[in-house]
Amino acid sequence: MKKRLLALLLLTGLLSAALTGCGGGSTEQASEDGQTADGSTGARAQANEIVVGIAQDLDESLDPHLAVAAGTKEVMFNVFEGLVKPTPEGELIPAVADHYEISEDQTTYTFTLREGVQFHNGDPVEMRDVVYSIKRCADDSEGTPLIPALSAISSMDADSTTLTITLDQPDSEFLSYLTLAILPEDYPDQATAPVGTGPFKFVSRTAQDSIVLERFDGYWGTPAQLDKVTFRIIENADSLVMSLQSGAIDMFAHLTSTQVAQLGDDFQVLEGTMNLVQALYLNNAVEPFNNELVRQALCYAVDKQQIIDLAFDGYGSPIGSSMYPAFQKYFVEDLTDYYSYDPDRARELLAEAGYPDGFSMTITVPSNYQPHIDTATVLVEQLRAVGITAEIQPVDWGTWVDETYTNRQFQSTVIGVDASNMTARALLERFVSTADDNFINYQNADYDALFQQAQAAADDAEQTELYKQMERNLTEHAANVYIQDLADLVVLRNGLEGYQFYPIYVMDLSTVHYTA
Numbered sequence: 001m002k003k004r005l006l007a008l009l010l011l012t013g014l015l016s017a018a019l020t021g022c023g024g025g026s027t028e029q030a031s032e033d034g035q036t037a038d039g040s041t042g043a044r045a046q047a048n049e050i051v052v053g054i055a056q057d058l059d060e061s062l063d064p065h066l067a068v069a070a071g072t073k074e075v076m077f078n079v080f081e082g083l084v085k086p087t088p089e090g091e092l093i094p095a096v097a098d099h100y101e102i103s104e105d106q107t108t109y110t111f112t113l114r115e116g117v118q119f120h121n122g123d124p125v126e127m128r129d130v131v132y133s134i135k136r137c138a139d140d141s142e143g144t145p146l147i148p149a150l151s152a153i154s155s156m157d158a159d160s161t162t163l164t165i166t167l168d169q170p171d172s173e174f175l176s177y178l179t180l181a182i183l184p185e186d187y188p189d190q191a192t193a194p195v196g197t198g199p200f201k202f203v204s205r206t207a208q209d210s211i212v213l214e215r216f217d218g219y220w221g222t223p224a225q226l227d228k229v230t231f232r233i234i235e236n237a238d239s240l241v242m243s244l245q246s247g248a249i250d251m252f253a254h255l256t257s258t259q260v261a262q263l264g265d266d267f268q269v270l271e272g273t274m275n276l277v278q279a280l281y282l283n284n285a286v287e288p289f290n291n292e293l294v295r296q297a298l299c300y301a302v303d304k305q306q307i308i309d310l311a312f313d314g315y316g317s318p319i320g321s322s323m324y325p326a327f328q329k330y331f332v333e334d335l336t337d338y339y340s341y342d343p344d345r346a347r348e349l350l351a352e353a354g355y356p357d358g359f360s361m362t363i364t365v366p367s368n369y370q371p372h373i374d375t376a377t378v379l380v381e382q383l384r385a386v387g388i389t390a391e392i393q394p395v396d397w398g399t400w401v402d403e404t405y406t407n408r409q410f411q412s413t414v415i416g417v418d419a420s421n422m423t424a425r426a427l428l429e430r431f432v433s434t435a436d437d438n439f440i441n442y443q444n445a446d447y448d449a450l451f452q453q454a455q456a457a458a459d460d461a462e463q464t465e466l467y468k469q470m471e472r473n474l475t476e477h478a479a480n481v482y483i484q485d486l487a488d489l490v491v492l493r494n495g496l497e498g499y500q501f502y503p504i505y506v507m508d509l510s511t512v513h514y515t516a
Helices: 002-019 026-033 037-047 070-076 127-138 148-152 174-179 237-246 257-261 292-301 304-312 333-337 343-352 370-384 397-406 424-431 445-456 460-476
Strands: 049-054 084-086 092-094 097-102 108-113 153-158 162-167 200-206 210-215 228-233 251-255 267-273 276-282 360-366 389-395 412-418 480-485 487-493
Touching: 037 049, 049 070, 049 237, 070 412, 084 174, 092 097, 092 174, 097 174, 108 127, 108 174, 127 148, 127 153, 127 162, 148 153, 148 174, 237 251, 237 257, 251 257, 257 487, 276 292, 276 370, 292 343, 292 370, 292 480, 304 370, 304 480, 333 460, 360 370, 360 397, 370 389, 370 412, 389 397, 397 412, 424 445, 424 460, 445 460
Parallel strands: 049 228, 049 251, 360 389, 360 412
Antiparallel strands: 084 092, 097 108, 108 162, 153 162, 200 210, 210 228, 251 487, 267 487, 276 412, 276 480
C-alpha cells in the first residue's frame, strides 16, 4: 500500500510538470461556458438538447471519405451512413440499402436501395449517388484508393433500385467496407457543410470551439431522441472537469479515472472499452529504432500492467499486438505476455545493440489526450530504469497529425489507433510497407506476403489464421511497444440515459435521451 501511495504521488507530480504549457486557462474556460448546473442544464433539458465535450477539433475537412482523425469519425458517425451500418452488438444491418444478398462464393454482393431515403438537404438518395460514393473511394487514379479494399471490385452494375458488385476474388470482409458514407454526387461543399443521411444533420462549426448537429426530421429510420447536440471542444484537462462541474457540458467520453473521481454525485459513469490499440509507436526508420534489438529492449523494459494500475486505477485491457479484445475472432491472447517485464533482459539487449549506457529519446504526445500523457509519464520512469532517458514532447493535435502522422517526423509517440470498420484488415493493413498510413515505417517482407495471402484467401478460417500470423509478426519484430485497449469511462449528467457502446470507435447519440 505504501509503495502504491508513493507511486501515485510521483505520478501526480510528473503529470503537473507534463501539463505545463499544454493549454489555456481553466478558469477562463469555465467562466465562458458555465452557468450553474441547475440553470444551464435545466434549460437544455427543457429544450431537449445537450452539450457534449470532446478533446479535439475535427479534421479541417468534414468530408467523411477524407477523414483522418478517429475523433472526427467518432462525431460524424451521427451524420453519415452507408449501404449498411454497424450495431452495438457488432453486426451489420441494412441502412441506405433495404436489404442485400451475398453469393455463396462471396464474389457477388447485391443491394436493393431503400425507398424514401433523403439527404439532409432534402434531395432523395438515388442510385447514382451510391455508385458515385463507392467509385470515389475505390478510385486509384492518384495512387492508393481512399479505401484500398475496394480495389477488389471488378464491376458494378446498377439500375434505379438494384446494385450488383462483383469482386475479382472472394472476400468475406467486403460487406464491412460498405459502411462508407453515401454522399450526394453533385454537392460541392462536403468539406465545410457536410450532407449525409444519418439521424442528425450538420448545422454549424466554429473552429476550435464547437460543432452543432440537429435531429434530421426526414430520417428514414428510428429518429434521434434529442433535438440538438453541441460538441464543445475542451482540450485542457483542468477545463474539462470544471466544465462538467459547472454545468457547461452534460457528457464526456474517454475520461481518466482521476478525472472521474473529481466529479460529484451529479453524474453517472458508464464503463466500456475505447476499441483502440494504445502503444508506444516507434518510427522504425530512424535511429535507434531501426534496430530490432532496441525495439525488443523497450518491450522488455515496459510493464504494461503497472501503467494500467498507476495511470488508470486498474482500468484497461493489456494487449500484445495491433488487435484489441473486442475483435474476439482475431485477438491472439498469448501475445499479450510475449514480452514479460524483464529490465535485466532489456539492458542485455541494449548492450548487444551497441547502447550499453542507454540513449535519449523523445515521446511525442498530443497534449489534448490526457490518457496518452498519463501513459507516457509512466513510460518515462520505466525506461529510465534501464538507462533510457525519455522526454515527453506535448504538441497540439493539428501538429501531431501534420508532423507525426503525415510527415512521420518523430522518434516515438503514444497514441491509440482505431479500426475504421469491423475488420482485421482495418487494423493491420497500415503496417504493410507501401501503405500510405504506415506512419511507423514498418518494412517487413514476410508481413507484406502474409497480407497478400490473407486477401487472396477464400476460406474465412484460413484468412483469420493469416491475420493472426500478421499480428505475431508485429510482436516478434517489436514493431511497437503495445500497451492496452483503454477503458472508456463515459460520464453523463443525471437525467440522461440511452448511451450504447460499439465495438468500434464511434459515439452514437441517436439513442441518448432525457428520462423526464
